[in-house]
Amino acid sequence: MVYLKNNPKKVEIKNGGSAPTVKNLEPTVYADFIELKAVGYPFDFNLMENDLKILNKDLFEAYAREQWLGLVVCEGSYLFDQKIVPDFSFQVVKAEPNGSTISDSTKIKLIESDISKNNHTESVKSNLTLVDVVGQVNAKNKTKVLMKYIQEPERFGQWAPKNILFYGLPGTGKTMLVKALANELEVPLYLIKATSLIGDHVGDGASKIEELFEKAQKNTPAIIFIDEIDAIALHRSFQSLRGDVTEIVNALLTEMDGISENESVVTIGATNNPLLLDNAVRSRFEEEIEFTLPDDNERKMIFENYLKTYPLDYDFDLERLVKLSKNMSGRDIKEKVLKTALHHAISNDKTTVEMSDIDYALKNSKVKISEVKGMFE
Numbered sequence: 250m251v252y253l254k255n256n257p258k259k260v261e262i263k264n265g266g267s268a269p270t271v272k273n274l275e276p277t278v279y280a281d282f283i284e285l286k287a288v289g290y291p292f293d294f295n296l297m298e299n300d301l302k303i304l305n306k307d308l309f310e311a312y313a314r315e316q317w318l319g320l321v322v323c324e325g326s327y328l329f330d331q332k333i334v335p336d337f338s339f340q341v342v343k344a345e346p347n348g349s350t351i352s353d354s355t356k357i358k359l360i361e362s363d364i365s366k367n368n369h370t371e372s373v374k375s376n377l378t379l380v381d382v383v384g385q386v387n388a389k390n391k392t393k394v395l396m397k398y399i400q401e402p403e404r405f406g407q408w409a410p411k412n413i414l415f416y417g418l419p420g421t422g423k424t425m426l427v428k429a430l431a432n433e434l435e436v437p438l439y440l441i442k443a444t445s446l447i448g449d450h451v452g453d454g455a456s457k458i459e460e461l462f463e464k465a466q467k468n469t470p471a472i473i474f475i476d477e478i479d480a481i482a483l484h485r486s487f488q489s490l491r492g493d494v495t496e497i498v499n500a501l502l503t504e505m506d507g508i509s510e511n512e513s514v515v516t517i518g519a520t521n522n523p524l525l526l527d528n529a530v531r532s533r534f535e536e537e538i539e540f541t542l543p544d545d546n547e548r549k550m551i552f553e554n555y556l557k558t559y560p561l562d563y564d565f566d567l568e569r570l571v572k573l574s575k576n577m578s579g580r581d582i583k584e585k586v587l588k589t590a591l592h593h594a595i596s597n598d599k600t601t602v603e604m605s606d607i608d609y610a611l612k613n614s615k616v617k618i619s620e621v622k623g624m625f626e
Contacts, residue, residue: 257425261436276406278348278349278350279349279350279351279354279355280290280322280344280349280355281345281355281356282337282343282344282355282357283292283322283341283351283355283358284338284341284342284357284358284360285326285339285341285342285357285358285359285360285591286360286416286601287337287339287340287359288338289336289337289338290337294435302399302597306359309359310357310358310359313328314355314357318351319351319577320339320351321349321353321386322341322349322350322351322618323344323347323348324341324344325340325341326341327339327340327341328341331402332357332436334585357436369445372437372438372439372468374438375428375431375438376432377425377429378429380424381425381429382429383422383543383550383551383579384413384422384543384550385421385422385426385541387538387539387541388415388426388539389420391492392413392426392538393423393470394410395432396430396433396514398410398500398513399434399470399472399515400434402469402512403416406530410515410536411486411514411535412515412516412518412533412534412535413516413517413535413536413538413542414478414517414519414520414531414538415427415519415520415535415538416519416521416522416523416538416539416540416542417521417539417540418521418539418578420578420581420584421540421541421580422540423519424440424474424519424580425579427440427519431472434470434472435534436470436471436472437471438471438472439464439472439473441461441473441474441479442480443475443476443477443479443480444477444480445457445516446461446475446481446497447480454481454496454500455497455499455500457463458500458501458504459504464512465514466512470513472517473514473516473518474517474518475516475518475519475521477521478517478526479520479521479522479525479526481497482531483525483526483527493522495514498527498530502529503510504516504535505530506533515535518530518534536563543577543579545571545572548571548575548577548582549567549568551579551583552571552574554568555583555587555588557580559587559591561594561595561600562601562602563601563602564601564602564603565589565602565604571588573611574586575596581614585608586610586611586614587610587611589609589613590606590607591606593610594606
């Protein structure tokens with residue numbers, strides 16, 4: 250199936266026919282070469298992904314040529330897949346000669362589309378605020394300089410905060426805080442998992458790093474947040490675990506060193522353990538900000554915040570629960586306690602979450618629970 254734009258072929262309606270058919274009134278001109286770009290589906294719904302990844306270009310060429318054999322192609326027209334990915338569209342970027350017919354000897358090339366190229370560099374939007382981040386007073390105070398810089402970058406010059414490291418146990422609010430910062434400052438946030446920077450071929454990772462910083466620079470002021478940065482910048486002593494990501498680390502160091510002037514762009518890396526980081530990468534961070542586990546008062550606030558939107562009624566001793574949740578992060582409280590208890594209650598046809606559901610959640614959590622001596626006396 251093909252939509253033809255400015256098709257040079259003449260259209261003739263056969264007698265009794267209800268639709269026009271294309272009939273060659275001139276000798277057929279076969280295409281030597283066509284260049285395609287994946288542009289996705291003509292409509293969208295949740296089950297569809299517009300991104301397309303080609304694993305073998307030679308196989309794709311054979312697949313495309315066999316499917317569209319005999320079709321007339323013009324630059325700007327569209328070809329639709331009707332086999333493996335029905336209705337996925339490709340735009341004809343170049344056809345040599347234009348208006349020619351695909352034959353079994355036509356060379357077909359697929360170029361990288363904007364869909365694939367920008368898939369991992371779209372900015373993230375959030376409605377979180379600093380008030381939503383319970384506790385972490387020290388981290389919030391230290392990020393004031395980032396806020397000041399992004400608001401008035403021209404005042405800082407060589408004193409600008411460029412590279413900051415967030416570290417602490419999982420679920421303590423590192424990602425939450427950076428989302429809140431970006432939202433309150435109304436700047437784009439480019440949030441990326443370090444593992445997604447590792448490409449299939451040599452050079453892929455470095456190009457993704459360059460693209461990430463280039464995209465941020467075009468939309469300044471901006472924040473780049475690289476989560477789990479130790480996945481690509483693991484300490485040399487763990488080299489065998491890391492694998493060959495040298496080119497990614499070198500590209501990251503180049504951007505962090507400011508060889509390319511990234512004005513009004515702040516890079517924030519996050520790790521659970523800074524000791525795992527490669528020394529060369531760690532030394533580029535001007536400041537390391539620790540995220541700690543919440544204390545009793547902070548855990549109580551976290552429980553209260555989450556319970557405001559709890560879908561069932563609840564009947565349990567909050568003070569006791571605060572004590573039982575010692576050593577838990579905010580994420581643990583939500584995912585391992587409140588959510589597990591809620592699901593347990595629903596699965597048992599309850600309309601109220603009770604202490605027995607909480608006990609079930611605590612028993613099944615992998616976090617070490619410490620009863621406070623004498624609390625039930």
